Amino acid sequence: MKSYRYLLIDADGTFLDFNSTEKTAVKLLFSRFDIPYTEKNLHSYHNANSQCWKDFESGLISMETLKTRRFSLFFESEGIKADPCEAGLEYIRLLGEHPFWMPGAHDFLSRLKEKHTLAVITNGIARVQRERLERLDAMKYFDYVIISEEAGCQKPSKAFFDYTLRTIGAAKDECLVIGDSLSSDIKGGIDSGIDTCYLHIGKERSDNGKITFQAEDYSQILSVIDADQLDVENK
Ligand SMILES: [Mg+2]
Numbered sequence: 719m720k721s722y723r724y725l726l727i728d729a730d731g732t733f734l735d736f737n738s739t740e741k742t743a744v745k746l747l748f749s750r751f752d753i754p755y756t757e758k759n760l761h762s763y764h765n766a767n768s769q770c771w772k773d774f775e776s777g778l779i780s781m782e783t784l785k786t787r788r789f790s791l792f793f794e795s796e797g798i799k800a801d802p803c804e805a806g807l808e809y810i811r812l813l814g815e816h817p818f819w820m821p822g823a824h825d826f827l828s829r830l831k832e833k834h835t836l837a838v839i840t841n842g843i844a845r846v847q848r849e850r851l852e853r854l855d856a857m858k859y860f861d862y863v864i865i866s867e868e869a870g871c872q873k874p875s876k877a878f879f880d881y882t883l884r885t886i887g888a889a890k891d892e893c894l895v896i897g898d899s900l901s902s903d904i905k906g907g908i909d910s911g912i913d914t915c916y917l918h919i920g921k922e923r924s925d926n927g928k929i930t931f932q933a934e935d936y937s938q939i940l941s942v943i944d945a946d947q948l949d950v951e952n953k
Pocket residue numbers: 728729730731732897898899
């Protein structure tokens with residue numbers, strides 16, 4: 719394994735616990751809009767949200783549209799009388815206010831930071847991502863934050879990875895993409911000719927032979943990319 723100077727690290731599901739953030743924000747939003755916090759409403763919101771994210775990643779809708787449309791679809795399907803624009807704005811505010819680390823992520827990043835230059839690469843909403851990183855004091859680990867909404871293109875597009883390489887001034891072969899999404903992080907890295915590490919915490923390994931390596935937890939990533947440790951192991 720070669721040693722990588724730059725690590726391009728996805729945020730949600732890789733070091734930020736988006737599930738906890740989302741759960742907290744949805745619960746507070748429902749309560750503010752008098753929407754019953756039921757399984758049916760949650761399921762309906764999640765369906766609308768994931769459809770919008772799929773359409774966004776395929777380039778069919780913009781981030782601005784996504785912010786409102788996930789609520790207009792949800793409200794329509796459940797017959798809820800509320801303003802989707804207002805809900806969209808309030809939800810973004812709530813997401814930013816409630817960040818959580820994934821267990822062990824703090825130590826993982828501080829170990830990586832010892833020997834590598836770290837960049838966040840995220841398709842999240844710029845305001846939400848920046849606020850969460852700041853509230854967690856996570857910026858001390860990162861030299862760069864690349865957010866699709868600011869880049870004008872998103873993972874997995876080659877344009878996003880070209881933009882990232884240009885911004886950090888790196889060559890492809892100095893970089894490793896680390897992420898939990900096969901459809902955005904890993905596909906994007908492979909399509910752009912950058913090595914990839916698929917972090918599949920609690921999920922199956924992928925059978926995609928083009929992935930450079932796969933890890934089921936942070937310690938596996940550290941043991942593979944830590945060049946010194948690798949040297950010791952090889953002796
Ligand atoms: Mg992710």
